Amino acid sequence: MQHYPLKFALNSEILLIFSTLLGVLWSAFLWGHKRGDRQANRFLGLLVFVLSMLIFRRIADPEASTFYQWIYALSHGFIYLIGPSFYLYIKSKLGHHFRFKEIWKHFIPWVGSVLLINLVFAYKVDLSERFSIPTLRVWAIVFISLQVTHLLTYIYHSRKLVVGAKDTLSHRTSATVKIRHQWLQFLMVTSFILGGFIVLLNIMIITGGYYQINNTADFLFLCLLGIILLAIIYRSWRQPEVVSGIYTEENKYQNKKIPDEQSKLLRSKLEFLIEQQVYLTPDLSLKDLAGQMEVSSHRLSQLINEQYQQNFFNFINDYRIDFATNKIKQGSIEKMTIEALAYDSGFNSKTTFNRAFKKRMQCTPMEYYRSLHATNS
Numbered sequence: 381m382q383h384y385p386l387k388f389a390l391n392s393e394i395l396l397i398f399s400t401l402l403g404v405l406w407s408a409f410l411w412g413h414k415r416g417d418r419q420a421n422r423f424l425g426l427l428v429f430v431l432s433m434l435i436f437r438r439i440a441d442p443e444a445s446t447f448y449q450w451i452y453a454l455s456h457g458f459i460y461l462i463g464p465s466f467y468l469y470i471k472s473k474l475g476h477h478f479r480f481k482e483i484w485k486h487f488i489p490w491v492g493s494v495l496l497i498n499l500v501f502a503y504k505v506d507l508s509e510r511f512s513i514p515t516l517r518v519w520a521i522v523f524i525s526l527q528v529t530h531l532l533t534y535i536y537h538s539r540k541l542v543v544g545a546k547d548t549l550s551h552r553t554s555a556t557v558k559i560r561h562q563w564l565q566f567l568m569v570t571s572f573i574l575g576g577f578i579v580l581l582n583i584m585i586i587t588g589g590y591y592q593i594n595n596t597a598d599f600l601f602l603c604l605l606g607i608i609l610l611a612i613i614y615r616s617w618r619q620p621e622v623v624s625g626i627y628t629e630e631n632k633y634q635n636k637k638i639p640d641e642q643s644k645l646l647r648s649k650l651e652f653l654i655e656q657q658v659y660l661t662p663d664l665s666l667k668d669l670a671g672q673m674e675v676s677s678h679r680l681s682q683l684i685n686e687q688y689q690q691n692f693f694n695f696i697n698d699y700r701i702d703f704a705t706n707k708i709k710q711g712s713i714e715k716m717t718i719e720a721l722a723y724d725s726g727f728n729s730k731t732t733f734n735r736a737f738k739k740r741m742q743c744t745p746m747e748y749y750r751s752l753h754a755t756n757s
Contacts, residue, residue, distance in 0.1 A: 396435055399606040403432030406613045415624040417735075420472035424616070424623075427465040430458045431609045435602060453501045457493035459527045459578070463534025464490075466571055470538050470564060474545050475731040489530055493523075524582045535575045542568050559621045566615060570608055577604055638682060646683050649673045659699040660726040666692045700726045701740045704733070705748065713749050721745065 410425030437455040464486035468478065500507065507516065542564050581601055616622045638646070653672060658664065669692075670680040684695050704725040707713065713721060722733030737745050 396602055396606055399609050400432045400436045402613060403428050403435070403609050406617075407432065410623065413623060417472060419477055420469055421623060423465050423469035423472055424612075426461065427469060428609065428612060430461045430465065431605055431612075434458055435605050435609065450501055453497050454494060457490055457497055460490035460493050460530055461487070462574075463531045466567070467534045467538045467541075470541050470567065473560060473564060474541060475729060475735070477731060477735075489526075496523075524585060528579055528582050531575055531578060535571050538571065539568055559619055563615065563619065563622050567612075570611065574604070574608055577601065636682075638679070638686060643683065643687065646673065646675060646679070647687055649675075650680075650683065654699060657703070659696045660703065660724075662723070662726060662728050664696060664726065669696075696726075697736045698740065701737055704737065704745065705741070708745060708749050709752060713745065718745055 407425040407429035410421045410428065413421050433455055437452050464483075468483060468486065472478070545561070545564075577600075637643075650669075650673060653669065658669065658672065661668070666677045666681060670677045673680060675683075681692055684690055684692055688695055690698070704721055707721060707724065716724075718734070719730040722730045725733065727733040727736070734744060737743075737748070741748055743751070
């Protein structure tokens with residue numbers, strides 16, 4: 381019986397090390413992955429890496445070396461990376477693309493904490509001699525309070541983004557949009573759980589209650605981080621749309637094909653609506669188009685999958701991009717903005733238009749226009 385606690389401790393440590401290594405590998409994959417939204421993937425990769433390091437710093441031996449002690453001290457600033465990476469990832473998934481000048485300010489608190497921690501680490505002996513323990517405790521409380529406030533602020537603004545997008549996304553029934561919305565909701569629940577536990581842990585540290593149950597609190601925190609990390613990795617791995625922008629319905633209708641006569645009739649109805657340029661309708665949903673064809677959404681989705689090997693979202697966007705390229709060839713882009721062209725083509729934002737255009741044509745609308753201009757000249 382005396383060996384059971386040791387065995388349990390070793391098994392839990394192995395699982396946490398496994399979680400850390402898996403997190404680092406998944407983070408590297410996200411940073412190097414060339415499909416899907418690369419900017420969003422890098423923010424998600426940063427979040428996964430930070431969570432991995434928060435686990436690693438608590439299972440490694442802080443007395444191992446001075447170098448590790450320094451790394452361990454720097455890791456206290458990682459909390460300042462969770463909020464920005466989470467917020468910027470959600471904003472990217474909702475269609476916003478950033479330039480460096482737009483995002484660097486989000487990382488100022490992290491840079492400031494790294495500089496401060498380096499100073500404290502370099503002069504820790506002098507500080508302990510110069511200031512009393514109560515004074516140092518006050519400064520520690522201030523540092524912790526700023527961390528918690530910073531994290532909760534980003535979680536709050538992330539929630540506003542998801543809630544704000546909910547009404548827009550709820551009117552669109554394409555599979556990719558549904559998956560993206562469910563994924564963002566999952567991340568929000570995850571952030572609430574993580575943020576709540578971090579707040580509770582820091583309150584315990586400030587009040588002194590943490591030091592009475594530090595082993596139990598640490599173990600629970602590590603377990604929570606490990607579960608969250610593995611859940612994020614598993615969900616993003618199981619749903620290719622999250623990372624690669626890919627959604628396949630190949631097996632969905634494998635054993636229930638539409639009869640040939642019905643398929644021919646439905647296809648003629650669909651092609652008639654396409655000729656009427658139904659795809660130019662903003663926020664056109666699968667349900668809307670199915671209603672015009674007097675068929676169920678499920679049956680229309682199956683038809684598009686069987687006859688065109690696409691999902692509804694990509695099917696409609698292809699026609700919109702064809703419309704936009706024809707407008708560019710006709711010189712319309714010289715008389716209108718990219719945003720106006722996006723709306724004319726059926727898109728509801730410039731960002732969504734640019735992303736869909738680049739996915740299909742491998743270049744931006746302006747690059748496409750310049751290539752045509754260069755060829756003609």
